[in-house]
Amino acid sequence: MRDTDFFRRWMAAAAAAVEREANRLTELDSPIGDADHGSNLLRGFTAVRAALEAEPPATPAAVLGLAGRTLISTVGGASGPLYGTLLRRTGKELGDAAEVSDEDVRKALDAGVTAVAALGGAAAGDKTMLDALLPGVAALGTSYRAAAEAAEAGAAATVPMLARKGRASYLGERSIGHQDPGATSSALLLAALAEAAG
Ligand code: ADP
Ligand code: MG
Ligand code: MG
Numbered sequence: 163m164r165d166t167d168f169f170r171r172w173m174a175a176a177a178a179a180v181e182r183e184a185n186r187l188t189e190l191d192s193p194i195g196d197a198d199h200g201s202n203l204l205r206g207f208t209a210v211r212a213a214l215e216a217e218p219p220a221t222p223a224a225v226l227g228l229a230g231r232t233l234i235s236t237v238g239g240a241s242g243p244l245y246g247t248l249l250r251r252t253g254k255e256l257g258d259a260a261e262v263s264d265e266d267v268r269k270a271l272d273a274g275v276t277a278v279a280a281l282g283g284a285a286a287g288d289k290t291m292l293d294a295l296l297p298g299v300a301a302l303g304t305s306y307r308a309a310a311e312a313a314e315a316g317a318a319a320t321v322p323m324l325a326r327k328g329r330a331s332y333l334g335e336r337s338i339g340h341q342d343p344g345a346t347s348s349a350l351l352l353a354a355l356a357e358a359a360g
Contacts, residue, residue: 163261163262163263164222164261164262164263164264164266164267164359165222165260165261166219166220166221166222166224166225166260168222168358168359169222169225169226169358170214170218170219170225171357171358172354172355172357172358173207173210173211173214173225173229173354174211174214175354175355175357175358176207176210176350176351176354177207177208177210177211178354179350179351179353179354180200180203180204180206180207180347180350181204181207181208183200183346183347183350184200184201184203184204185200186200186346187199187200187203187343187346187347188200188201188343190340190341190342190343190346191343193340194325194329194330194333194336194337194340194342194343195328195329195330195343196239196329198239199239199241199343199344199347200343202237202238202239202241202242203237203241203245203347205236205237206232206233206236206237206242206245207233209232209233209235209236210228210229210232210233213228213229213232214228214229220260221256221258221259221260222253222256222259222260222261222262223253223254223256223257223258223259224253225253226249226250226252226253226256227249227250227253227254229249229253230245230246230247230248230249230250230251230253231246231250232246233245233246233249234246234247234250240282240328240329240344241291241344241347243281244278244281244282244291244344245291245351247274247277247278247281248274248275248277248278248295249274250274251273251274251276251277251278252270252271252273252274253270254273255269255270255273255274256270264302264306267302268299268302268303271299271302272299272302275292275295275296275299278291278292278295279292282327282328283327284326284327284328287323287326288323288325288326288327289320289323289324289325289326289327289330289331289337289342289345290325290327290328290342290344290345291342291344291345291347291348292345293316293317293319293320293323293342293345294313294314294316294317294320294344294345294346294348294349294352295313295316295348295352296316297312297313297315297316298310298312298313298316298348298349298352300312301313305356306352306355306356306359307356307359309352309355309356310349310352310353310355310356313348313349313351313352313353314349314353316345316348316349317341317342317345317346317348317349318341320341320342320345321339321340321341322338322339323337323338323342324337324338325337325342328344330342
């Protein structure tokens with residue numbers, strides 16, 4: 163079973179990964195975006211870390227709800243509401259349980275990713291964060307490590323894609339040949355989950 167501390171460790175590992183990779187995320191957002199993805203997420207996850215320390219939540223759902231609300235209120239870019247929705251919706255699915263099973267986590271994340279797709283109107287192959295999140299969550303039934311690897315492969319697979327959503331879509335054919343920054347950060351998020359699972 164996974165307790166509240168597991169979700170706190172997930173968010174702490176995500177914050178650390180974003181801190182480590184912020185420059186790379188911003189560099190990826192430079193040819194096909196506005197060069198702010200790393201700084202957006204760094205601001206967001208720094209605030210998440212501070213919020214979780216200021217008022218330690220009592221349940222898994224409360225950790226993800228607080229983290230999601232914090233991302234929505236601190237990240238200006240498209241990724242803020244999308245990641246905020248992912249975490250809030252995932253948290254909501256977990257209800258008020260003090261401990262949840264890995265199958266609960268899988269189902270909740272599946273609902274979270276569905277909510278991201280509904281909010282952004284994107285689907286698989288549109289060269290967005292969903293191209294890492296969808297294969298990642300599909301592999302959660304195997305293990306957290308498999309999910310992280312599938313998300314990483316999904317992010318790499320965005321390189322030849324033509325962007326159909328978000329800023330990169332304004333570039334049309336010129337979006338081809340670059341890895342999507344949001345898919346890259348989604349792979350970091352699932353790698354952080356695997357790290358928390360140990
Ligand atoms: P902005 O584009 O507003 O500057 P960010 O740079 O923080 O925001 O985030 C860009 C990332 O957000 C993209 O790389 C993509 O993965 C993701 N994204 C943008 N629009 C959508 C959408 N409609 N659906 C899913 N993901 C999206
Ligand atoms: Mg950007
Ligand atoms: Mg921006």
